[in-house]
Amino acid sequence: MDAPPGPVTPSRGDPLASLLDGPRARGAFMIRACFEPPWAVRVEDRAPLTVMLMARGDAWITHDADGDGEPVRLRPGDLAITRGPAPYTCADAPGTAPQALILPGGACHHPDGRPLNGSMDLGVRTWGDRPDAPTVMLIGTYLVRGEISGRLLDALPPLLTLPAETWPSPLVPLLMDEVVRDEPGQEVVLDRLLDLLVISALRAWFSRPGAAAPGWYGALADPVVGRALRLIQDDPAHPWTVSALAAKAGVSRAALARRFTELVGEPPMTHLTAWRLALAADRLRDTDDTLAAIARQVGYGSAFALSSAFKRVYGVSPQEHRARAA
Template sequence: MLTRGDPLAGLLEGPRARGALMIRACFDPPWAVRVEDRAPLTVMLMVRGEGWVVPDEGENVRLRAGDLAIARGPAPYTCADAPGTPPQALILPGGQCAYPDGRLLNGSMDLGVRTWGDRLDGSTVVLIGTYLMQGEISGRLLDALPPLLSLGSDVWQCPLTPLLMEEIIRDEPGQEVVLDRMLDLLVIAALRAWFSRPEAAAPAWYQALADPVVGRVLRLVQDDPAHPWTVASLAAKAGVSRAAMARRFSDLVGEPPMTYLTGWRLALAADRLRDTQDTIGAIARQVGYGSAFALSSAFKRVYGVSPQEHRTRAA
């Protein structure tokens, strides 16, 4: 369902963890773990001590107790007590763990239920949640995020930390579902705080919402994607000429209004294919396509797979 008038809420509807990997990592310096799992999104919450997230490209991020970082895949990175510490372990796709030379760890660093590292009372404790499948995170949300972002405890206090520390080591029926929902809440709360910061690199369309003309057009499109919009009808609703609206929209959003509308419709279709059992024909009508065939043609042109293939992969 669309959230009318609140595009950020619509964007943050994306996280839907299904059997996500959640662990409590406990280390003593020196420590370093190389992450090459190609996961779409990983959140790291420093509970005790401090450490660094070192991407292969871009600036290093230092984390102190209470700080949080979110890494957007598939680019690899290293988590360590210091940027120069050589990795002692390698995280591979599917949560598989190995030594740097490729030999499997075979549980040698397991410390208990969802706990991993050197020792239980290590000087550094990090809670890590990883979305394992691309379909668990909305493509619109991933496109809006930088490869690595961080929130310091001076600008954001995580209310979930005590509860996460308690729940992550529980071994009870249904516990994975509980942790999945808690991970979704953690990510949503963190991203809401991050998007609210003036320096956050929010997507161009989100920034353009403040413009009286383009913001009006964006809300019309986002609130009612199934309407047969044209440049002329959008310009009339915004109270400006077609040429003025198209030029202003392209300048602020970075693409023409009809291109944005197509992308928005297909992104919504991708999310609904993942999150609902609606037929492709029904989804086509919901997002502004006259038939399943019309949606399928546009979807495959942009995503490279048919809607049914996308649904199967997400499942």
């Protein structure tokens, strides 16, 4: 027997909690990278999300998908988050030629294709030129898109940075200490610390004045559209219509449709469909619930209806999506 429908958002009425309920690393790739200038590393691993924290020295990041590709400088304590799959380059200075190429699966090569063959391994999760090098970065990488909520990835720019003074976090010294430990269960400890680091950083980033949050996030402040959005987010399984949402918001159907589209960037029913399918994608990844149970939880009348909509939007069946996440 299918399990009864359960809540699909972690905190009713809290959009940021819903957005951030997603980072769940599983055996994430994490290293302490130590470099002697001049240095540059080209990253083409197609990872969905990578976090870089400057522990010592400076670095420049140039992201291929970030507009005109202008390099961004990181100083001690600064943090950067890159969103894949577009490649990027980290270097001691803009223009330094890459000396190493990182490919999918953790493969590391010289730029001409010759494997590095572990020549830069420096010990437990430590990589680079020498452990006491003047530049040290802590790098954590989510290897599979299923470890990060699709809603969160879609809300992020290709590259975001946080100066040290804008997000003081007690997690940083703890993570720096734990990354070089070699004890039972250490991978699980690092996975959870990485998740907390990402959530802490993104919470600080979304709260910054002028932060490029998704349209629906900013629209929550609107007394009319915000009411409709919360109804959709808190109860996606309800058979919502534009008329029903408008009645709850206290405006006409036409007024809600016009204002919703203006502030969110898409019509109410389009947003509702995207929200339901995103929740379904996350539940396919995170639970063993049957497709029929998930369909009821997110507002579809049958597993067939959910499967058809899911494949139309995501290009794969729910079963294929679940298998890839696994």
